[in-house]
Amino acid sequence: MPELPEVETVARGLAAALPGRRVVGVRLGKTDFIADPPRLSRELPGGVLRSVRRLGKYLLIEVISAKGDSRAQALLVHLGMTGQLTVRAASAPLAPHTHIICALDDGSELRYADPRRFGRVVLARPEEIEPLLSGLGADPLEISRAEFCRRVGQRRACIKALLLDQSVLRGVGNIYADESLWRARIHPARLAARLGRTRLVELHRNLRRVLLEAIRSGGSSISDYVGASGERGRYQLRHRVYGREGKPCQRCGAGIRRTLIAGRSSYFCPRCQRSPKAARRGSHSRPG
DNA sequence: CTTACGGCCTGGGTGC
DNA sequence: TGCACCCAGGCCGTAA
Secondary structure, three states: OOOHHHHHHHHHHHHHHOOOOEEEEEEEOOOOOEOOHHHHHHHOOOOEEEEEEEEOOEEEEEEEOOOOOOOEEEEEEEOOOOOEEEEEEOOOOOOOOEEEEEEEOOOEEEEEEOOOOOOEEEEEOHHHHHHHHOOOOEOOOOOOHHHHHHHHHOOOOEHHHHHHOOOOEOOOOHHHHHHHHHHOOOOOOOEHHHOOHHHHHHHHHHHHHHHHHHHHOOOOOOOOOOOOOOOOOOHHHHOOOOOOOOOEOOOOOOEOEEEEEOOEEEEEOOOOOOOHHHHHHHOOOOOO
16 A cells, blocks of 8 residues: 555655666556556657656656657656556566566666556656646645644544545555554544644654654555565554554553544554544543 | 545455 | 455545
8 A cells, every 4th residue: 555655665766776767668568547558658668767756645757758859758657556666677577467567778677567457657748747736735744833733723524534635635545644643642533623733733743753764664565565676665563553453552552443434444542542522521621 | 615425446365 | 166245545426
């Protein structure tokens, strides 16, 4: 489940391998997740890959065309749930469900594999890509504390739904929403507007912390996720709630629960993260 | 406008 | 051995 830390890890791996490489050939498998498959076959060969960056959960690989037209295009990739974007030696075995292979001029290959094909790939000019990205919210690693409180704290939706909303914050998914809420001791069903300034500041701090720690650990590998050279992440070893239903909370020992919030499995500690009802009941006897 | 919810895409895993 | 079923995450349409 590639979220911000996983996509960032892939972006860094690609940024170390791709810039300056020329595409010498393209092979496609299934193409129903590609916006305009013939365009890849037509425009990529001869093109030079110039830069790699991440925007939310999207990867943007800048491509300088070979065809006398020096205007850059970008290969936009969203990994969906099971997408893997790797650079491997051409001789390395192909992962199952590899659907895009770009042969590069140094004997390596840029490969996209995606068993479920929930990912998306678009090759287009910046002005064509811009509308796809214009709805994205703030980067959770860049947003200031004040801006975070303003954008999140004024809303009546439950906090988990807001964290997952890419138009509010770009890049947060189910794992890091649950992990940061546990660290900030906020129940996922709490309404954002009812969180105090203190809780919001705690959430902002812990969201940052969890994302940075996860990047340092190379992301979370639950099932399919791997980095750009095929390596698994290690942050799943440090999950406190995600996927730990029934296991003891590492802070208080209570059993971690799973419930459906905003249509998503949500893991939380029923003791450390008080439900909205319990918080209201307790608000008369407990200050703050 | 905001929010909630159901359905869709696909295939791996599970349980009968 | 097969097979129905559930689930994952993002996105979109619809309803209130």
